[in-house]
Amino acid sequence: MTTATITDPSASSRIAATPLIPRDDLFGNPVRAGGQISPDGQWLAWMAPHEGVMNVFMAPFADPSAERRMTSAKDRPIPQYFWSPDSTALLYVQDKAGDENYLLYKVEVASDAESCLTPFENTRARIVGASDTIRDKILVGLNNRDPQWHDIYSLNLTTGALELVLENNGWAGFETDDNLTLRWAVRQNEAGGTDLHEITAGVIAEIPREVIPMDDALTTHMAGYTTDGATLYWLDSRGRNTAALYAEDVASGTRTLLAEHAKADIGGTLRHTKSGVIQAWSVTYLRTAWTCVDEGIKSSLDWLRTQLEGDFGVQSRTDDDRKWLVWHDPLTAPARSYIYDREADSLRLFYVTKPALEGAPLQAMQTCEIPARDGLTLPSYLTLPSGSEGTPVPLVLVVHGGPWARDGYGFNRTHQWLANRGYGVLSVNFRGSTGFGKDFINAGNLQWSGTMHDDLIDAVEWAVANGIADRAKIAIMGGSYGGYATLVGLTYTPELFACGVDIVGPSNLETLLETIPPYWAPMVKQFHDRMGDPTTPEGLQLLKDCSPIHRANKIVRPLLIGQGANDPRVKQSESDQIVAAMQGHGIPVTYVLFPDEGHGFHRPENSIAFNAVVEGFLATNLGGRAEALGEVLSASTAQIPVGREFIAGV
Numbered sequence: 001m002t003t004a005t006i007t008d009p010s011a012s013s014r015i016a017a018t019p020l021i022p023r024d025d026l027f028g029n030p031v032r033a034g035g036q037i038s039p040d041g042q043w044l045a046w047m048a049p050h051e052g053v054m055n056v057f058m059a060p061f062a063d064p065s066a067e068r069r070m071t072s073a074k075d076r077p078i079p080q081y082f083w084s085p086d087s088t089a090l091l092y093v094q095d096k097a098g099d100e101n102y103l104l105y106k107v108e109v110a111s112d113a114e115s116c117l118t119p120f121e122n123t124r125a126r127i128v129g130a131s132d133t134i135r136d137k138i139l140v141g142l143n144n145r146d147p148q149w150h151d152i153y154s155l156n157l158t159t160g161a162l163e164l165v166l167e168n169n170g171w172a173g174f175e176t177d178d179n180l181t182l183r184w185a186v187r188q189n190e191a192g193g194t195d196l197h198e199i200t201a202g203v204i205a206e207i208p209r210e211v212i213p214m215d216d217a218l219t220t221h222m223a224g225y226t227t228d229g230a231t232l233y234w235l236d237s238r239g240r241n242t243a244a245l246y247a248e249d250v251a252s253g254t255r256t257l258l259a260e261h262a263k264a265d266i267g268g269t270l271r272h273t274k275s276g277v278i279q280a281w282s283v284t285y286l287r288t289a290w291t292c293v294d295e296g297i298k299s300s301l302d303w304l305r306t307q308l309e310g311d312f313g314v315q316s317r318t319d320d321d322r323k324w325l326v327w328h329d330p331l332t333a334p335a336r337s338y339i340y341d342r343e344a345d346s347l348r349l350f351y352v353t354k355p356a357l358e359g360a361p362l363q364a365m366q367t368c369e370i371p372a373r374d375g376l377t378l379p380s381y382l383t384l385p386s387g388s389e390g391t392p393v394p395l396v397l398v399v400h401g402g403p404w405a406r407d408g409y410g411f412n413r414t415h416q417w418l419a420n421r422g423y424g425v426l427s428v429n430f431r432g433s434t435g436f437g438k439d440f441i442n443a444g445n446l447q448w449s450g451t452m453h454d455d456l457i458d459a460v461e462w463a464v465a466n467g468i469a470d471r472a473k474i475a476i477m478g479g480s481y482g483g484y485a486t487l488v489g490l491t492y493t494p495e496l497f498a499c500g501v502d503i504v505g506p507s508n509l510e511t512l513l514e515t516i517p518p519y520w521a522p523m524v525k526q527f528h529d530r531m532g533d534p535t536t537p538e539g540l541q542l543l544k545d546c547s548p549i550h551r552a553n554k555i556v557r558p559l560l561i562g563q564g565a566n567d568p569r570v571k572q573s574e575s576d577q578i579v580a581a582m583q584g585h586g587i588p589v590t591y592v593l594f595p596d597e598g599h600g601f602h603r604p605e606n607s608i609a610f611n612a613v614v615e616g617f618l619a620t621n622l623g624g625r626a627e628a629l630g631e632v633l634s635a636s637t638a639q640i641p642v643g644r645e646f647i648a649g650v
Contacts, residue, residue, distance in 0.1 A: 014387025018361050020627050021420045023615075025356040026413045027608045029054055029077075032351035035325050035337045037061065038087040041318035043109065044325075044339075045070075045083065045090060046351065052605070056081045056090055056107070061323075064350070070107045071114070077602055084157050086135035091117075091157075093125065098566040098598020100124065100517070104140065106157065117160055120144040124519060128152055129176030132227055132276065132319075139165065139180050147518035152182065166202075172522035174199075177225045178276065184222065188522060192529035193217050212238065214529050218404055219243040219265055219438045225250075226276040233278060235266055242437040245269075245281055259283075259291065265435055270297055270314060273321045284435060286367040286379050287311070287409045300324075300342050307347055308338075311410055325350065329410045332362040361386050363419045365409060370462045372455050376431060376443065380459060381407055382468070383415040383425045394473035394622040395424040395463055397456060397497075401480030403432040403444065404530075421615060422624035423475075424468055430455035432530075445530045448509065449488045449546040456485060457493060472498065473622045477614075479503035479600060480570060483561075487548035487578065490555045499558040499621035501614055504570045504599055507578035508549040510534060517568045552581035558646065560590045560617045562610050564597030579642055590617065590643030594636070609636035616648045 029049040036045045038061075045058040050069055054077035059067040070090055071078060079102075081092035088109055093102040104117045104125045118125040120142065128150075129139035136158050141150030145167075152166040152174060166174075166182060175184035175196075185197045185204045192214035197205045212220045219237035223245070226233075234246040234255070243265035245258040258278065259266050264285040269278050272294070279294035280301070288311065292298035304312055308328045315337065316325040324340040326347070334357040337350040352358070363383050370378040385393060396418050400407050407427040415425045429436065432444025432452050444452045456476070463469035476489040476497045483505015490500045506512040513527060513534055520527075532546065533539030544550060559582070563575040575591065582589045592613055594606050601607045609632045619626040629649040633640075644650050 011388050011391040011393075015385050015393075015422045016625070018386045018420065020625065021357070021360050021362075021416065023417070023608050023611055023627055023632075025354060025360065026417050027611055028604050030353040031355060032337075033353050034081070035350055036081075036083060036316040037318055037323055037325050037339075038083050039085060039319045040087040041320065041323050042087060043083075044350070045081070046337075047078065047081070053077055056092060058090065058109070068112070070112065071105075075596070075603075077604075079602070084135075085130060085132070085138075086157075089157060095598070097596045098564050098600075098602065100568045100598060104155075106160075115160060117155060117157075118142060118162075122147065124150075126150055128174055129180050129182075131178045131180050132274065133178055134180055137180060139176055139182075141168075141174075143519055148521050150519065154180065170522075171204075175222050175224075177229045178227045179229070183225070188525050190525070192525045194220075196222070214526070215438055215442050217526060218434060218441050223269070224271075224276070227274065228276075231277070233269075237265070237438045241439050242266075245278070247278075258293075261285070263436065265437060267435070270294075273317055273319050284408060286369075288313075296342075300340075303345050304340070304347075331411055332364055334358060335411060361420065362411075362416050365412065365415060367409060370428065370459050372431070372451075372458045374451070376440070376455070378428050378430060378455055378459060379436065380426060380428045381409060381412075381415070382427075382463075383412070383419045384468070385419045385422050385424065388422075388424070390467070392464075392467055392470040393424045394422065394475075394624055395426060395460070395469035396475045396477055396618070396622075397460060398425055398427050399430075399456065399476065399478030399482035399485040400427065400433070401478065401482050402434070403430070403448075403452065403481040404434050404441065405481075406433045406435045417611070418618075418624075421618070421626065423618070423622065424463070426459060426463055426469075428456060428459040430459075446532060446542060448484070448531055449492055449548075453485065453488050453492060456489070457496065460496065475499050475501065475618060475622055477501035477503075478505070480505060483570075484548070486559075488546075490557055490559055491548040491551035492554075494554045494556045497557055499560070499617065501560045501562070501617065502575075502578075503562045503601075503610075504564060504567055504575075505561075506570050506574045507552075507581075508547045508574060509543040510540070510547065511577070512570065512574060513543070515571045515573070549578055549581055552578060552587070553585045555582060555587050555589075558588070558590075558617070558621050560592070560614065560643075560647075562592045562601070562613075563594070564599060564601065565593060565595045566598045569599045583642070588643060588646055590646050591641055593639045593641060595639065596637050603636075605632070605636045606638065609633050609638045613638075613640075613647055613650060616650060617646075620646070620648045 032046045034047040055071040090107045107114045123144040126141035128141045143150045149168040153162045171185045173186040182199045189195045194212040195208035196210035223233040232248040235243045237243040244260035245266040246255045248255045261283040268282045270280040279297045280292040310330040312328045315327045326338045334354040336352045339348045366382045418425045483502040486500040486502040532542035612632045615626040
């Protein structure tokens with residue numbers, strides 16, 4: 001291993017003395033995760049590895065030790081599962097090799113019989129509606145007729161029968177009620193906003209009842225009906241900045257403001273398990289805070305706060321609301337799940353996700369507000385290596401994807417991994433990030449490689465000015481949009497960063513928009529309005545001006561690229577073309593390709609292998625610590641067609 005060059009020799013010694021946390025402990029499979037209690041309270045379910053692949057297990061609530069494995073995934077981890085409304089089956093979705101064509105599967109509790117409920121090729125199934133009172137059916141969307149549009153079907157969960165409800169030839173989405181009735185149809189309008197058309201007796205109104213302008217399109221949407229259909233909840237930023245929570249009386253159309261926050265959008269809600277009435281809501285600015293209107297919920301959350309240090313939340317509830325599964329993030333210890341009996345006010349440990357991390361030298365994440373050059377405040381998160389206090393250290397700027405997403409507070413394995421290797425780790429919510437109001441999002445419109453990148457530069461300068469970062473040892477790293485930001489960093493500000501790690505990042509915005517998945521086409525106007533419209537000369541030129549592919553010859557710092565061959569969002573060609581352009585200019589680059597991955601690396605052996613390469617890359621260029629490579633590459637499907645010689649140990 002190597003050790004970072006740090007100004008304070010004692011700080012260097014303290015960092016070097018910190019035990020290395022094995023990559024396997026951070027990025028390998030959890031022992032258990034994703035716990036859910038069945039609606040009737042009779043069963044517990046969770047994810048756990050079987051032959052190295054995450055599968056679904058279950059056990060009686062009365063005897064959690066009597067576990068049964070319910071699924072047999074062999075190649076890829078199951079990404080999501082949930083209980084059927086009647087508690088008789090477990091449902092899950094799965095794709096093939098990362099192509100994101102998710103199909104829906106069922107495993108019956110009584111017989112362990114497994115079946116595919118949407119047995120179609122080249123199809124992406126969507127859950128459109130579920131009910132608290134109709135227990136044997138759900139609504140699903142299937143794009144097997146036309147890949148651009150999802151037809152709506154009623155799916156009988158007992159028999160597997162599919163009944164067509166609506167053939168869809170122009171709608172991006174739908175809103176349903178508890179009766180599994182389609183109530184609204186949604187589509188994008190010519191101005192880039194969203195039109196919401198009411199559906200009455202199966203007929204879609206020609207004229208939209210609600211028109212959401214483009215500026216509000218990412219911060220305004222319906223948030224569901226109460227069970228009786230009398231109240232419709234909205235998260236709405238129209239006429240204001242942050243999204244507020246409203247309750248609309250369906251009969252009269254009158255809206256009542258329930259919650260608002262000056263700095264952040266209203267986020268999640270807790271709702272009565274029978275009536276669907278909102279009992280509490282959350283808002284996340286730097287950290288998440290809950291406000292309760294139901295005294296019973298408040299009493300429970302207050303009691304849990306006395307028992308659990310760090311962050312916690314409700315991950316699953318029974319229909320009678322007497323039992324909860326509660327997730328707990330101690331922040332500097334592995335996450336865990338508890339069974340909470342609300343009547344007895346008792347907690348019972350269900351599982352610890354990664355027991356190997358107990359006692360590991362995990363570091364607390366810090367919240368910070370960073371000023372951008374134009375006065376905008378950037379909510380951000382910083383993790384420093386153990387023993388580095390008061391001393392500038394090498395820094396990795398980790399940029400989130402989207403870009404219409406956000407970073408948040410809590411245990412973050414990337415932060416913990418890099419901090420343990422001797423790096424400061426900084427994650428910035430730059431303009432365009434969601435959760436902080438529409439003005440914050442819209443400040444990023446048409447600013448890819450512009451002020452969005454300026455925000456990242458300003459965050460780096462803040463870290464240097466505050467004695468956190470060593471200016472000569474700063475890396476930029478990220479996935480999807482974060483990968484694009486990495487390429488921008490190395491092409492538009494080529495001297496600022498010592499190196500960059502691009503994971504499934506687009507290099508050419510023109511070709512990115514030409515190759516989006518067909519089911520994204522109904523919302524493509526949003527991309528054009530926020531990135532650049534290729535159908536106009538000005539928009540096309542903007543896309544060219546913001547594409548790193550046209551500035552590949554400017555790269556002077558080492559670059560590592562990771563790509564999944566089956567990525568439906570950012571095609572392999574996005575990485576191939578920047579690699580080819582760099583080779584054409586005689587610029588070295590390292591390229592790692594996974595033939596069985598898509599938009600990100602989900603098989604743990606592949607994730608571990610790529611991170612091992614990243615460790616060697618960062619150690620070579622920033623001087624941090626690295627765990628020995630070992631046999632991780634041979635255990636994965638990683639191919640390194642270009643640049644193997646530039647990574648230490650590879």
